[in-house]
Amino acid sequence: MRQLLVATTNAGKLREIRTLMSDAPVRLVSLADVPPIEEPQEAGATFEANALLKARHYASRSGLWTVAEDSGLVIDALGGEPGVRSARFLRLDATYPERFAEIFRRLDASPGQPRRARFVAALASVDRGEVIYETTGVVEGEIADAPRGRGGFGYDPIFFYPPYARTLAEVSDAEKVAVAHRGVAFRKFADWLKAEGR
Numbered sequence: 001m002r003q004l005l006v007a008t009t010n011a012g013k014l015r016e017i018r019t020l021m022s023d024a025p026v027r028l029v030s031l032a033d034v035p036p037i038e039e040p041q042e043a044g045a046t047f048e049a050n051a052l053l054k055a056r057h058y059a060s061r062s063g064l065w066t067v068a069e070d071s072g073l074v075i076d077a078l079g080g081e082p083g084v085r086s087a088r089f090l091r092l093d094a095t096y097p098e099r100f101a102e103i104f105r106r107l108d109a110s111p112g113q114p115r116r117a118r119f120v121a122a123l124a125s126v127d128r129g130e131v132i133y134e135t136t137g138v139v140e141g142e143i144a145d146a147p148r149g150r151g152g153f154g155y156d157p158i159f160f161y162p163p164y165a166r167t168l169a170e171v172s173d174a175e176k177v178a179v180a181h182r183g184v185a186f187r188k189f190a191d192w193l194k195a196e197g198r
Contacts, residue, residue, distance in 0.1 A: 012153035047122035137184025
């Protein structure tokens, strides 16, 4: 069984990915399992560009088959923000409550605007210098009136998912993984791995 490097240091993401890839024919290792590698500059204008940039960077530095993803929250009324800058919105060291407050402030400045939003996750896998798989997962929803729930991580407390009538921070891990953007992308990848017999 081959090793697959999951290029993330985010414990919440890694936990989700391990669950999603549990029946794939690979042995997952994380950045914590390999010698330190400097982070790349995420200079891409899209989630897809950043996922590919990260996959190529960590694959070339580690020498391992690598999968990377780039994901974030896209809010229509804010022109797509925070978008690819979701993890750096406001500033790199901003807390999520600070980010939530700024999002609500901007939305409140334009009352009556639809609060449509989506989480997007782009995934890319690189093996021996070759891009072998790319996909994207999306979950549609809207911005809640206030943060709710203690589960999940990141922007989950303000992302209201209408079919559940709750935020993604109010649902169980299993409920979230069943519908969320990262779940969609990594399930596609796991299915492809099983079909390819890698």
